[in-house]
Amino acid sequence: MFCLYLFQLLNNPHLDGKAVMVREDSHINFGRTLYSPHADIPYDWYSVRWTGALSSPVTGEINIGIERNNGYRLYINDEFIIDNRIKKSNGRITGE
Incomplete structure (x- = not known):
């Protein structure tokens, strides 16, 4: 892919x-x-x-995430999935 x-x-x-x-x-x-x-x-x-x-090469539910410091947001198909817009140390967050 x-x-x-x-x-x-x-x-x-x-x-x-x-x-x-x-x-x-x-x-x-x-x-x-x-x-x-x-x-x-x-x-x-x-x-x-x-x-x-x-x-995705598979069907069904999948997990997707971001590993980063400071703030970030994730949209998929214009749907708000992750909101982590704060300044902080490195970390990981996932959404479904």
Whole structure:
């Protein structure tokens, strides 16, 4: 299975405004803690959005999650799945 996701980097933590950087990613794997992903953005003041199609090789119920520090939200098919928009240490959360 091969998917492309549209990656958008924004210079605020609220996903507001125009993206500073846009690219296509084949995997969602983004690790930034002590440095900025772009020269024009402070290392601790930005947001990232991926959009694309996600398919499962199996039918039925699946678990999907995020492992990250600071805040994040997860939407699937425009349904709000995970809301963890607080600044904190690294952790893992899953939803169904």
